[in-house]
Amino acid sequence: MAKSDKKTIFSGVQPSGTIHIGNYLGAIKNWVGLQDKYDSIFCVVDYHAITVKQEPEELGRNILDVVKIYMASGINPEKSVIFRQSDISAHTELAWILNCAAARVSDLNKMTQFKDKAGQEKENVSVGLYDYPVLMAADILLYNTDLVPVGEDQKQHVELARTLARRFNSRYGEVFKIPEVEIRKEGARIMGLDEANKKMSKSASPANYIALTDTPEAAAKKITRAVTDSGKEIKYDKENKPAISNLLTIYSLLSGEEIKELEKKYQGKGYGDFKKDLSRTVGEFLTTFQKKYNSFEDDEVREILKEGAEKARPVAEETLGRVKERLGIKNS
Numbered sequence: 650m651a652k653s654d655k656k657t658i659f660s661g662v663q664p665s666g667t668i669h670i671g672n673y674l675g676a677i678k679n680w681v682g683l684q685d686k687y688d689s690i691f692c693v694v695d696y697h698a699i700t701v702k703q704e705p706e707e708l709g710r711n712i713l714d715v716v717k718i719y720m721a722s723g724i725n726p727e728k729s730v731i732f733r734q735s736d737i738s739a740h741t742e743l744a745w746i747l748n749c750a751a752a753r754v755s756d757l758n759k760m761t762q763f764k765d766k767a768g769q770e771k772e773n774v775s776v777g778l779y780d781y782p783v784l785m786a787a788d789i790l791l792y793n794t795d796l797v798p799v800g801e802d803q804k805q806h807v808e809l810a811r812t813l814a815r816r817f818n819s820r821y822g823e824v825f826k827i828p829e830v831e832i833r834k835e836g837a838r839i840m841g842l843d844e845a846n847k848k849m850s851k852s853a854s855p856a857n858y859i860a861l862t863d864t865p866e867a868a869a870k871k872i873t874r875a876v877t878d879s880g881k882e883i884k885y886d887k888e889n890k891p892a893i894s895n896l897l898t899i900y901s902l903l904s905g906e907e908i909k910e911l912e913k914k915y916q917g918k919g920y921g922d923f924k925k926d927l928s929r930t931v932g933e934f935l936t937t938f939q940k941k942y943n944s945f946e947d948d949e950v951r952e953i954l955k956e957g958a959e960k961a962r963p964v965a966e967e968t969l970g971r972v973k974e975r976l977g978i979k980n981s
């Protein structure tokens with residue numbers, strides 16, 4: 650990557666199957682506008698994906714598909730670096746170093762996503778799932794990242810990256826830049842369609858999410874069946890009407906219409922009319938998105954990943970080199 654005066658953003662998505670409109674509205678969509686202003690690095694975090702069981706035949710496919718999703722969303726590989734985490738070994742090397750020289754068990758015990766994901770199985774999940782936030786910190790810190798644009802659920806992980814960077818710096822001297830988290834107000838936490846008090850999640854039942862690869866018909870069915878709130882009013886009120894507020898957020902972000910305008914538009918109308926129009930908006934979005942998504946060839950994507958890794962690797966290796974020097978494990 651050529652050195653520039655611009656600040657750097659870094660973010661990533663796991664290639665672990667379904668990518669849904671929560672991932673899109675909470676993260677990927679926001680990256681598109683940022684890529685002109687920042688040196689932008691978007692990673693396909695396959696080492697994060699294997700913290701839970703993946704089918705080997707599917708993982709390779711999913712990695713290419715995430716790149717296609719980035720590009721169909723508007724990430725331009727001529728402007729932004731797109732690469733696969735496992736192509737640059739500095740990520741796992743730095744994660745190990747941070748495990749030893751910065752992260753504490755007490756830090757990881759605080760991670761709410763681990764508690765949610767591990768649930769009752771806490772003692773039986775992989776060590777990698779527990780350690781996942783340290784690998785994420787390594788991803789971010791290797792590239793002297795200024796800003797990490799993510800959805801709300803990743804905030805605590807970015808805060809950990811800041812803590813680990815500060816701790817390492819104070820022990821070994823200034824090496825890492827302290828990154829900031831960037832979370833948009835709208836769309837930062839898209840809720841499940843079948844349960845409006847839990848975030849939309851790929852590990853839930855398909856009724857919970859709209860996948861970016863769902864057909865417009867399948868999406869419309871899910872919207873028709875989506876939970877609603879008591880009362881008939883189409884009104885944004887997160888406290889008392891969480892389900893309709895979530896649908897209004899999705900509608901607004903995909904159509905570009907303000908929530909206030911939508912509230913006016915549906916004054917005196919019922920949930921049925923609202924859901925019908927929302928289904929149309931979602932369907933139009935999916936049709937356009939999938940047309941682009943299907944226009945990319947696997948070989949083209951492989952080439953983009955290869956070129957991306959070539960651009961990112963020198964930056965990562967330079968940072969890792971400085972870290973090793975501070976630790977006394979380089980050139981001895």
Ligand code: TYM
Pocket residue numbers: 659660661662663664671672673674675676677694697784785788789797798799800801802803806836837838839840848849850
């Ligand atoms: P992942 O793959 O779970 O999710 C990718 C992005 O989607 C956002 N997101 C959501 N946003 C709004 N509403 C939702 N319901 C929703 N669900 C997911 C996530 O916040 C995320 O921004 N650990 C990360 C990947 C990662 C990473 C990194 C991110 C690895 N290294 C370094 C930034 C920087 C993850 O598992 O995201």
